[in-house]
Amino acid sequence: MFNAFNPRAASAYQRISVETSMHTIDQHQLVSLLYDGVLSSVALARGAMARGDVLGKCNAIDKAIRIIDEGLTTALDREDGGEIAQNLGALYDYSLRRLISANARNDPEMLLEVQQIFEPIAQGWNEMKKNGVLSNADPRDAAQPSKQEG
Template sequence: MFSAFNSRAASAYQRINVETSMHTIDQYQLVNLLLDGVLNAIATARGALARGDVLTKCNSITKAVRILEEGLMTALDREAGGELAQNLGAVYDYSLRRLVLANARNDDAMMQEVVRLIEPIAQGWKDMKKNNEAANEAVQTALAEV
């Protein structure tokens, strides 16, 4: 009656789910997912390094690099974002270089360094979203009272 688990079908479902989500997600959520993706990929790479799982380490670092390059760096509006966008671009670029070296040298300390750079950015992004939502609620409340 039921067939065995089919990883290809599960992968297709996950891909469709992600593609569908991309159409309904706002920019805050997208950047949040990208930052979390970098941190999760590095955590996976660090675990793989500790276990001696070279393939998973390489794949995870490659994933983090791609998210930084193709997601976070390309999303920066360096003109409108001014100095902040320039600084984020520099942090992302430095992080990329450190991850490539960490991969080549099997250096956990370099991966930890990148985590220490990206975590505050991710937390600041989350806090910015919360503050924006709180400000919007305050405006809505004030308008309702008028």
């Protein structure tokens, strides 16, 4: 009557779990997860490239590109974020170009470069929360990822 493992059911459960967690985390955590996703995807792409796994490399790079383009770039508040938002936007744009080139040229050094760009940004973002930089902020600002990020 019931299958021990149903891929469709597992996929639906996973999707619901992700959607539910998206509503329960604050915007700072969300941006942190996006940074982690970029770093994880770049690491997967580097590993796939080293193994000669073309499909794995392409999928991982595509995921990193989508996270940067659809998540991080759209979260920037370019009007009120000032110079920080402009600088982050420029880094994101540069990283996108490097990821595309790394994919086309099969160049692990370009992937490493993107990783080295995102590691200190992600670390600094996480340190902001740990060090209480956001604790004195207006709680309504925490609901605006663009205010926190740039």
